[in-house]
Amino acid sequence: xxxxxxxxxxxxxxxxxxxxxxxxxxxxxxxxxxxxxxxxxxxxxxxxxxxxxxxxxxxxxxxxxxxxxxxxxxxxxxxxxxxxxxxxxxxxxxxxxxxxxxxxxxxxxxxxxx
Numbered sequence: 001x002x003x004x005x006x007x008x009x010x011x012x013x014x015x016x017x018x019x020x021x022x023x024x025x026x027x028x029x030x031x032x033x034x035x036x037x038x039x040x041x042x043x044x045x046x047x048x049x050x051x052x053x054x055x056x057x058x059x060x061x062x063x064x065x066x067x068x069x070x071x072x073x074x075x076x077x078x079x080x081x082x083x084x085x086x087x088x089x090x091x092x093x094x095x096x097x098x099x100x101x102x103x104x105x106x107x108x109x110x111x112x113x114x
Contacts, residue, residue, distance in 0.1 A: 041089030046108060048086030049074065049094035053101030066102055074098035 006012070030039070038044065053074065057066045065073075074095050078087050087094035100108065 037089055042093045045083075045086050045088075045090035045093040046097035048083060049078075049097030049099075050101040050107050051097075052077075052083070053098040057102055057104070069098065069102035074102065 007015075033039075034041075053069055056069060060066050077083065077098070078091050078095050081087075083091070083094045083098075097107070100106075
């Protein structure tokens with residue numbers, strides 16, 4: 001068996017430095033573009049509202065709470081801060097997800113995992 005020494009040290013350092021600079025550049029672009037909001041924040045907000053409404057609908061035996069959600073309770077919940085950290089990313093998407101979940105419609109992101 002012949003032992004392989006690998007690339008020369010200078011070539012390895014040059015490639016490693018290039019990779020670090022490229023990674024830093026991509027990270028800087030993403031941070032300046034999105035700040036603290038993740039690029040998929042709208043999807044996160046929508047799914048948060050959707051799941052909240054589905055849970056409420058699941059345990060609503062009389063249907064009264066589901067009717068309230070459809071009549072404007074989703075908006076009121078978001079205003080009161082009941083959407084949590086997920087609603088902060090995109091409040092309008094959280095409300096849209098809540099309304100879809102309350103109405104029993106399938107999720108807009110069904111089958112898509114960000």
